[in-house]
Amino acid sequence: MPTVIEPKIISGNANRPLAESVARRMSLYRGMSVNLVDARVERFNDGEIFVEVFENVRGEDMYIMQSTSNPANDNLMELLIMADALRRSSASRITAVMPYFGYARQDRRTKARTPISAKLVANMIAEAGIERVLTMDLHAAQIQGFFDIPVDNLYASPIFALDIKNQFKGQLEDVMIVSPDVGGVARARELAKRINAPLSIVDKRREKPGEIAEMTVIGNVEGKKCIVVDDMCDTAGTLCKAAEVILEHGATEVHAYISHGVMSGPAVERVSNSVLKTLVLTDTIQPTDAVKNAPNIRILPTAPLFAQSIMNIWNGHSVSSLFETDVLGPIYEGIL
Structure with a gap:
């Protein structure tokens, strides 16, 4: 096990450019190179998803960047399978960074015999071994209560x-x-x-x-x-x-x-x-x-906000401090 637990980012196929931007911003904040974990997320001929991580992640603080946007089901399965691969590789902690949380519109029963899909997805995420969720602007704030793990909901x-x-x-x-x-x-x-x-x-x-x-x-x-x-x-x-x-x-x-x-x-x-x-x-x-x-x-761009949020979670600092415009001002200086 490494003496210093480092934050490491792994990305699915949903929004790799955002994950790369987050890694670049973290490199800037830390004054050292932060690269995406070398891995492949591919599909067999029948559509099954296969994940292989090429780096040692034992004891590391892992952050999976994956929005569950269109195609929502494929991207959700990528997230779950990546989490399982990291858990079986003895990662110290696994955080799902989901800039967009799919299935959030199905957060209650609007009529008889309909599902609450947001709760089902929350159960699947926790069962996969994910210990924390970082997302932005949930469609309904009460979805945070569907999880039995910490959820940080950022605001745009x-x-x-x-x-x-x-x-x-x-x-x-x-x-x-x-x-x-x-x-x-x-x-x-x-x-x-x-x-x-x-x-x-x-x-x-x-x-x-x-x-x-x-x-x-x-x-x-x-x-x-x-x-x-x-x-x-x-x-x-x-x-x-x-x-x-x-x-x-x-x-x-x-x-x-x-x-x-x-x-x-x-x-x-x-x-x-x-x-x-x-x-x-x-x-x-x-x-x-x-x-x-x-x-x-x-x-x-949301990369500066997500990069700082990941740094705060890794360091054990407040994420809610980033809700304030005055705090974000210096982070976005020269960008907006």
Whole structure:
């Protein structure tokens, strides 16, 4: 067993560029080279996942970087199998760094005979030998209670606040934060407080799932630069419709800040052809080429935040200190 337990990062195939960025940031913080653990995560011809770790990890503090984004089932199995490989290789501690936690939308029974998939995934993660989870902007905060292991839920709002203050410098008095639904008010209110901006809400009513019957703006958005805040953007239908309604109520322009850019199906095309001036996403989910090339989509990096969080966990320091914009400011200096 090594005399000094080092933090080591291993990456699955879900978002390897983010894992490499985190390793580079940790190298900068530590003043020494931090590289991803040499391993292969491959598939047999029938789709079964195979993992082989080429380095000695006995007694090491291991961090698995793996979002459970599309394809969610493959990426989840990669995470579980990597954890099993590390546990059987006598790693000292295994932390799952899941920038995007898939299956989080199934966090309760909305009708009879439906699963609570988020709880099932939490059980699988703990059973695989993972001792801690680090994630960002869970779809529902109560999912932390589904785990019997520590869960650190980071927030994108401090990063958003830094970017908004930079992008709207000298215009903050005209900015209004908008929640796209009643359920996201707490998230929107937190960001509004950080930049000292007013808050508005878009109330949507559905006649049946997948179809929006009516949208109503609660609050006066006339003459405001409105920023819609949400945790994820999937097909972008609701987001683009909300932007149209906000403009119809007198807003001068509409922007959106979204934590997780799922961007499935026609999402990129919808956003590109929408009235949204800009859509700002984080890189918790690896952006596709279509997302990168969209004229009104911009990507914010999360590597500095995850790198510092891993360092804090390794050193036994507070992770919640990173919730503050003042603490993140120096970390993101020169980046935003």
